[in-house]
Amino acid sequence: MKLCYRADDFGYTVPFNDGVFKAIEQGIITHVDIMLDTPGAEDAMVRIKDYPWISIGWHTHFWGRPVLDPALVPSMVNEEGKFKFRKDQSLRLSVDYDETVAEFRAQLQKMMSITGRIPDTANIRNQGNFERAKKQVCDEYHICYNFADGMTERQTGKAMPIEERYKKYNIQQLKGAQKGGTIYDMEYFWDCYDPAKKIMNIDVEKHINSSFIGACHPGFLDDIILSESSCQLARVRDCQAMCDPALRHWIIEHRVELVNCRDLLYGTHEYQNHLQAIGSDLFINIKEGEMSNGY
Template sequence: MKVIFRADDVGYTDVHNLGTWQAIEKGIVTACDLMLDTPGFESACKYLRNCPWITIGWHTHFWGRPVLKPSEVPSMVDDEGKFKWRKDKKALMEVDYEEALKECRAQLQRCYDWLGRLPDTCGGARGPLGDAIKKVCDENGIVYDFVGGIGYDGKEKQPAEKYRSLNIKEWIDLSGKHHKSLKVTDFPYYDPAGAIMEMPIDEDVIWMRSQHPGYLDDYVLAESSCTIPRVKDVEAYCDPKVKQWIIENKIELINTHDALYGTNQYQEHLKAINSPLWIGNMKA
């Protein structure tokens, strides 16, 4: 069985990034979804440009500030010059498509300037912003709509037709055994490592599992409803029990590029460092 372990919200802040780097260096992260407009973007790029075995996705939350001047994208920003839908998703529908298109192109140019490459994959968004994201992804060969699986609403999500044969599915634990809510009072019940190890062993599926590994600072604590679970996600991705579960089940860790194109980038990295998680060591 092959699994992609993804880190989301990469680039949130410099401090948050430190937790992500821990999950890469001492853990099982094979792919990073990077936000291109948040305070930790530049330090994230400086780190990730030295990790070619990590797939980069464009994490299209648009939680920070536009790359363009606020005066160039007035339909997208609030009075402080920040993207205006952070707390009000309905504001996404007020976005001007042409402004969104300019901002999306500017964000990708910024990514190329700092990272030295464009993202391999992309998430999405609703309304005119979502349409603009798809347009610039098509312009640049960035893959989207490639993951299926059961969503948080319990409904099955289908990828685009051209990716269905790859059978890439997101693993979301809906049992309720390992997660109650993101409230601080429910933190004792949050067990992402346990959720990972509930993943069905299925040789016909490429599973993708997403967590938010990162450390906390005042910016994240003020901004996000997801706070201390992020620290637990770092621990889960580095957990020796999870690594042993991977070894015992002979799970092949891959990045998203490997899943899409049949490459072997992440396993070659594990082989080069003689990791016990290299599939060759498991078969020995």
């Protein structure tokens, strides 16, 4: 069974990034979704250069400030020069198309200048100028989009519906981690929110030839996140879960193959090659079908 686990909100703040990198280095994170406009974006881009085995998605929340001068994208910003979508996502429908294309390009160009790479994946909704502009720029830069919902092949540029994509690769998405309430409800949080258990509840024997994609927000908190985000303690619990020794043992015991997003898309073995290079006990000998520790 293959497992790709994603860290969302990468680049939110520097302390949040610290938690993501802990989950990468000590845990099972194989893919990150980066926000390129938030306070920790540049820190994230600089540091991720040292982790080429981690695939990258483009997390286009647009919660921070534009890369371009706000005066060049007036339809996208509020009076403070920040993106105006944080509290009302419907405002994306009113943006100017050309301004949005320019900002998308500027974000990718900045990432390229710092990291030497662009995101591997992005998500696009079929709504308004914001999403149409994103699609244009993803097509220009050959970024695969809507991997979680059906995607565009980088090589052909042709869309493959979600049913065909998931059927082809036998990919399933993991469901929510909580048993009741929500991840923002403290009455339920500590007793019910268990991301590691969510993974370990998979019936591996039943899904021996399947691929699973999961996501979380593993990171540390700071004053920015505490002041503006409704998702707070869940981030710390996610980081703890991704580094849980019991989860690591479960992966080894059940011969689960950790993969990044590019591995799922193109049949490569980048993440496993990394594990082999560092002598990790999570490495699977693909040819022999065995874990490096003898399982």
